[in-house]
Amino acid sequence: MEHLDRVWLLLLCSLNSVVCQLHVEGHVNEEVVLPCVYTEGDSSSNVFWRDKDNLFVLDIIGGVEQTQTQNERFRGRVSSFPAEYHKGNFSITMKDLTMEDSGPYECHIPDDFQRDITLTVNAPRVVPTPPPSPAGGAAVTHPSTWLCSLLLCLCSSAV
Numbered sequence: 001m002e003h004l005d006r007v008w009l010l011l012l013c014s015l016n017s018v019v020c021q022l023h024v025e026g027h028v029n030e031e032v033v034l035p036c037v038y039t040e041g042d043s044s045s046n047v048f049w050r051d052k053d054n055l056f057v058l059d060i061i062g063g064v065e066q067t068q069t070q071n072e073r074f075r076g077r078v079s080s081f082p083a084e085y086h087k088g089n090f091s092i093t094m095k096d097l098t099m100e101d102s103g104p105y106e107c108h109i110p111d112d113f114q115r116d117i118t119l120t121v122n123a124p125r126v127v128p129t130p131p132p133s134p135a136g137g138a139a140v141t142h143p144s145t146w147l148c149s150l151l152l153c154l155c156s157s158a159v
């Protein structure tokens with residue numbers, strides 16, 4: 001998935017610890033995958049995703065996403081990958097990120113497994129749109145520094 005290159009995973013997991021701590025970063029308005037893979041799990045596992053306030057992020061009961069019990073903060077924004085359940089992959093995607101989504105999350109399989117993930121949502125990325133170049137790349141091969149400065153100035157004042 002092309003979104004994966006936008007996700008930086010930092011594994012802060014000591015090999016002998018039961019609870020592994022993962023750190024995921026994203027940007028406002030974008031989406032991230034919060035990973036949760038329990039290799040001994042399967043499609044019949046019950047999985048409970050919670051946030052720092054113990055709000056219902058997503059429950060997966062017997063291979064079915066329980067969207068009706070999702071907290072409204074997460075409804076329509078968080079979904080999982082049912083085709084991956086049989087591999088024990090209960091990762092979720094969270095889209096339309098806001099700063100308020102930052103914080104710890106927990107993927108919990110009762111009596112078996114728990115994974116803690118810390119999400120950091122950064123300010124929106126400013127993606128400069130390249131000016132149209134009618135000469136097919138001529139603008140790139142012959143950059144005009146004053147024009148670039150002007151564009152940068154316009155871009156930063158527009159933010």
Ligand SMILES: *[C@@H]1O[C@H](CO)[C@@H](O)[C@H](O)[C@H]1NC(C)=O
Nearest residue numbers: 001033037081084089090091
């Ligand atoms: C779990 O599924 C997601 C979505 O398909 C995928 O991006 C991720 O790589 C999978 N993780 C593993 C360990 O297979």
